[in-house]
Amino acid sequence: MPPKLNELAATELVVLLARREIRAEQVVQACLERIAEREPQVQAWSHLAAEAALDHARKLDRGAVQGLLHGLPLGVKDLFDTFDMPTTYGSAIYASQQPAADAAAVALCREQGAIMLGKTVTTEFATFNPGKTRNPHRTTHTPGGSSSGSAAAVADHMVPLAFASQTAASVIRPAAYCGIVGYKPSFGRISRAGVKSLSDGLDTIGCLGKTVDDVALFTAALTGERGLLELDATHTPRIALCQTHEWPHADADTQAAMTQAASVLARLGLSVPMLSLPQPFAGLLQAQSEIMAFDLAHSLADERLRHADLLSTSLTNLLKMGQGITLEHHRSNLQLARMARSMVSAAIGEHEVLLVPSTTGEAPATLEQTGNPVFGRVWTLLGLPCVHLPFSQGQTGMPVGLQVVGRFGDDKNVLRAAKWLMQRLPEVA
Amino acid sequence: MPPKLNELAATELVVLLARREIRAEQVVQACLERIAEREPQVQAWSHLAAEAALDHARKLDRGAVQGLLHGLPLGVKDLFDTFDMPTTYGSAIYASQQPAADAAAVALCREQGAIMLGKTVTTEFATFNPGKTRNPHRTTHTPGGSSSGSAAAVADHMVPLAFASQTAASVIRPAAYCGIVGYKPSFGRISRAGVKSLSDGLDTIGCLGKTVDDVALFTAALTGERGLLELDATHTPRIALCQTHEWPHADADTQAAMTQAASVLARLGLSVPMLSLPQPFAGLLQAQSEIMAFDLAHSLADERLRHADLLSTSLTNLLKMGQGITLEHHRSNLQLARMARSMVSAAIGEHEVLLVPSTTGEAPATLEQTGNPVFGRVWTLLGLPCVHLPFSQGQTGMPVGLQVVGRFGDDKNVLRAAKWLMQRLPEVA
Numbered sequence: 001m002p003p004k005l006n007e008l009a010a011t012e013l014v015v016l017l018a019r020r021e022i023r024a025e026q027v028v029q030a031c032l033e034r035i036a037e038r039e040p041q042v043q044a045w046s047h048l049a050a051e052a053a054l055d056h057a058r059k060l061d062r063g064a065v066q067g068l069l070h071g072l073p074l075g076v077k078d079l080f081d082t083f084d085m086p087t088t089y090g091s092a093i094y095a096s097q098q099p100a101a102d103a104a105a106v107a108l109c110r111e112q113g114a115i116m117l118g119k120t121v122t123t124e125f126a127t128f129n130p131g132k133t134r135n136p137h138r139t140t141h142t143p144g145g146s147s148s149g150s151a152a153a154v155a156d157h158m159v160p161l162a163f164a165s166q167t168a169a170s171v172i173r174p175a176a177y178c179g180i181v182g183y184k185p186s187f188g189r190i191s192r193a194g195v196k197s198l199s200d201g202l203d204t205i206g207c208l209g210k211t212v213d214d215v216a217l218f219t220a221a222l223t224g225e226r227g228l229l230e231l232d233a234t235h236t237p238r239i240a241l242c243q244t245h246e247w248p249h250a251d252a253d254t255q256a257a258m259t260q261a262a263s264v265l266a267r268l269g270l271s272v273p274m275l276s277l278p279q280p281f282a283g284l285l286q287a288q289s290e291i292m293a294f295d296l297a298h299s300l301a302d303e304r305l306r307h308a309d310l311l312s313t314s315l316t317n318l319l320k321m322g323q324g325i326t327l328e329h330h331r332s333n334l335q336l337a338r339m340a341r342s343m344v345s346a347a348i349g350e351h352e353v354l355l356v357p358s359t360t361g362e363a364p365a366t367l368e369q370t371g372n373p374v375f376g377r378v379w380t381l382l383g384l385p386c387v388h389l390p391f392s393q394g395q396t397g398m399p400v401g402l403q404v405v406g407r408f409g410d411d412k413n414v415l416r417a418a419k420w421l422m423q424r425l426p427e428v429a
Numbered sequence: 430m431p432p433k434l435n436e437l438a439a440t441e442l443v444v445l446l447a448r449r450e451i452r453a454e455q456v457v458q459a460c461l462e463r464i465a466e467r468e469p470q471v472q473a474w475s476h477l478a479a480e481a482a483l484d485h486a487r488k489l490d491r492g493a494v495q496g497l498l499h500g501l502p503l504g505v506k507d508l509f510d511t512f513d514m515p516t517t518y519g520s521a522i523y524a525s526q527q528p529a530a531d532a533a534a535v536a537l538c539r540e541q542g543a544i545m546l547g548k549t550v551t552t553e554f555a556t557f558n559p560g561k562t563r564n565p566h567r568t569t570h571t572p573g574g575s576s577s578g579s580a581a582a583v584a585d586h587m588v589p590l591a592f593a594s595q596t597a598a599s600v601i602r603p604a605a606y607c608g609i610v611g612y613k614p615s616f617g618r619i620s621r622a623g624v625k626s627l628s629d630g631l632d633t634i635g636c637l638g639k640t641v642d643d644v645a646l647f648t649a650a651l652t653g654e655r656g657l658l659e660l661d662a663t664h665t666p667r668i669a670l671c672q673t674h675e676w677p678h679a680d681a682d683t684q685a686a687m688t689q690a691a692s693v694l695a696r697l698g699l700s701v702p703m704l705s706l707p708q709p710f711a712g713l714l715q716a717q718s719e720i721m722a723f724d725l726a727h728s729l730a731d732e733r734l735r736h737a738d739l740l741s742t743s744l745t746n747l748l749k750m751g752q753g754i755t756l757e758h759h760r761s762n763l764q765l766a767r768m769a770r771s772m773v774s775a776a777i778g779e780h781e782v783l784l785v786p787s788t789t790g791e792a793p794a795t796l797e798q799t800g801n802p803v804f805g806r807v808w809t810l811l812g813l814p815c816v817h818l819p820f821s822q823g824q825t826g827m828p829v830g831l832q833v834v835g836r837f838g839d840d841k842n843v844l845r846a847a848k849w850l851m852q853r854l855p856e857v858a
Contacts, residue, residue, distance in 0.1 A: 083731065093529075100526045104626075107730035193626035193728035197533075200621060224756050299622035301536035302512065327653050331838075409760075 005030035010072055010160040010214040017071035024057035024071030024115060031073050031117060035158045041139050043132040044153040046078045047085050048118040056115045067112030068221040075153045075162030078119040079126050080106055081194040089196045090122040090131055093307045103194030105163065105205055105222055112221040117159050120149030123370060125300060126170055126198055129312040130370050135177060137398055141363040144174035145370030147208060151178040154208045161209045161218050167198050167292060169376020171206040172403055175388040177363035177371060179399025182208050183215035186409050187383030190222050199295035202380050212387060212419040227412055237417035239265065240275040240351040245282040249374045251361035253394030257402050260392055261355055264425055275354065277347055281340055281378065287333040288377040294330045297322030337381050344382055345407050353417040358403040362394035385411040387418035391425040434459035439501055439589040439643040446500035453486035453500030453544060460502050460546060464587045470568050472561040473582035475507045476514050477547040485544045496541030497650040504582045504591030507548040508555050509535055510623040518625045519551040519560055522736045532623030534592065534634055534651055541650040546588050549578030552799060554729060555599055555627055558741040559799050564606060566827055570792040573603030574799030576637060580607040583637045590638045590647050596627050596721060598805020600635040601832055604817040606792035606800060608828025611637050612644035615838050616812030619651050628724035631717070631809050641816060641848040656841055666846035668694065669704040669780040674711040678803045680790035682823035686831050689821055690784055693854055704783060706776055710769055710807065716762040717806040723759045726751030766810050773811055774836050782846040787832040791823035814840040816847035820854040
């Protein structure tokens with residue numbers, strides 16, 4: 001039996017759609033059928049626009065082929081404003097909000113012919129208080145956050161691609177826990193206009209998909225970088241492994257993923273050294289946590305002042321922590337981040353990319369929290385491009401992987417290296 | 430006759446209010462009376478919240494003194510979301526928009542006891558298509574833009590302080606044309622959450638006031654930088670004059686303002702050299718224009734796609750220009766900006782601040798456009814702190830001045846130098 005349309009990669013779908021070998025309506029229908037079957041268990045969606053998506057699909061099927069995403073259904077993280085769907089930011093404060101406009105990234109995808117299938121669950125204001133979503137691999141486990149619904153929906157074949165965003169670890173961690181590809185571009189690549197602002201120096205738009213080519217397609221559509229449409233993964237990237245200063249947080253499963261990657265690369269005859277980051281980088285984890293909390297206390301000022309009763313206890317505590325950070329301390333954190341950013345290219349040295357942990361290990365067996373963001377924070381603060389590679393499994397059989405990280409602005413090479421690695425790492429999994 | 434309450438500086442008002450020597454209701458009433466008298470000519474406001482402001486004032490008068498801005502009325506540029514006032518972004522598209530929340534900066538000022546008097550007119554999406562506002566000094570002349578209403582309202586004593594924002598020259602130019610102090614902080618100082626996003630790397634929140642201490646007070650309230658509350662202007666700043674690469678755009682009035690400043694400083698016995706910026710800086714003017722247009726074509730994607738008929742011709746053309754800029758060209762612009770940012774501190778050298786043109790000259794005698802932003806663009810792109818000093822008049826008697834610019838993050842010294850200069854430059858005007 002051939003794979004169902006909802007199981008195909010986005011790059012496969014757009015080719016079939018552009019050739020008119022399949023209709024957009026069929027793709028949307030296949031996604032909706034999967035959602036009807038699985039949503040009661042997975043709960044990935046905060047709003048499903050079934051009729052509007054079908055209408056849009058039929059309209060696209062009748063008209064000319066338009067754009068790189070013609071006929072492709074997308075899931076939109078409910079942190080992104082949408083003019084035709086309610087937008088809650090994962091908070092009861094915005095339970096009935098209907099924005100006047102689309103976020104720029106949503107509008108730009110529509111311009112490329114994409115169909116918005118619905119809004120996916122985000123944690124509360126993309127921070128740490130979970131939504132209703134469950135891990136599709138095992139519904140007793142967290143899907144990770146904050147892009148919980150986007151990751152679960154893609155992993156469960158409800159939609160081929162979905163919007164995500166990362167302020168701490170919100171793209172990479174749910175990608176890892178759900179066993180899909182997650183891409184956080186270099187800071188500032190994709191317009192944030194119309195996405196709820198949490199931390200101006202950290203918030204980064206990204207996406208979740210099934211393959212590296214899929215997340216590259218999404219990014220090409222949003223940025224116009226056509227070179228991402230044909231990632232040449234024939235040349236061998238210059239890779240270093242890096243445990244990072246956060247390595248003590250890695251459990252046996254993440255340690256095993258690093259060992260596995262090292263042995264695959266060694267068997268390919270590659271010299272892949274273990275690289276250490278300079279000592280000042282050890283301070284970035286705490287700096288990121290504090291910068292994020294400081295910024296949240298400002299960016300969520302209205303919510304804090306007028307709707308304190310509708311904020312979760314954990315977010316309230318996070319905002320209090322942020323309010324307690326002095327301006328002097330905040331500035332020293334920013335100064336450390338600037339210094340580390342200026343050092344990181346030299347630290348990567350002759351290598352093109354680093355292979356580093358994505359998470360502490362498998363998704364925790366809980367729905368009360370979204371897991372530890374420790375392996376995402378530093379790369380977000382550094383603003384570097386990151387791609388999560390889902391190539392292994394942990395001891396209980398849940399997905400585990402690593403992320404590829406590269407230099408600021410070197411996204412194309414990072415995606416190329418990620419594609420190369422995904423063609424090799426899983427073979428011995 | 431003592432000055433009316435609406436004519437006092439913000440720093441004077443907050444002292445009288447905190448001592449309970451005057452009531453907030455009186456201040457609001459004085460502002461409203463001035464508005465009633467002058468608004469038909471000046472048209473600074475897109476929405477006036479007279480009753481809500483009076484209610485809030487009475488509530489503050491009854492309660493404890495709270496915050497740095499206790500009882501102070503503010504004007505809010507209509508680019509900032511407000512939960513209790515409509516927010517149009519200066520566009521017919523948003524004619525009936527009522528946001529769900531306050532912009533963070535607005536909420537933070539309310540937390541400090543400020544009263545929101547109303548929304549002030551912005552040009553269309555803070556770009557170049559003018560609103561209805563006129564220059565209070567001469568109503569046949571533009572007030573400048575995009576913070577047109579905020580500048581006119583402060584200059585006309587309708588409100589002591591007002592929010593502004595700058596993507597090209599939208600704080601400094603209206604301050605100059607209306608003869609008041611304008612302050613654009615270092616990039617990223619004040620939270621932009623809830624302010625319509627136009628260009629993520631350029632948009633900067635600032636404010637307009639009557640004195641340097643007033644804009645410093647405003648910023649202290651928003652950022653918690655208490656050191657701004659007592660600007661010590663006793664020590665002589667190390668100043669250089671700088672014509673900038675845009676000097677050929679300066680008309681006789683701006684040239685005369687530079688000459689006047691040079692002669693005042695010389696008479697004080699100071700050695701104030703004329704500094705040149707490195708050659709690569711000559712490319713920044715065009716780079717800023719192009720980066721802004723490129724970003725606008727992305728950030729206003731929804732408006733461009735769904736409401737093309739409601740955009741002005743000039744904005745439509747600007748967006749088309751932005752869409753025509755290739756990604757490669759955009760990245761070379763960003764690269765130039767990064768290089769210039771890394772060079773600028775060395776270029777300022779031993780000096781603390783530069784004294785540079787704010788505008789080409791007086792406000793043009795037109796309401797059809799908002800004047801030339803040429804002297805604002807480069808400093809916005811560099812992200813440096815700028816303060817406009819209104820110390821002179823042009824040949825027809827309209828306000829003219831210069832701006833003080835300093836190193837990134839050195840806002841306190843820039844404000845200190847601005848205060849020192851404002852105590853000396855106007856004396857011989």
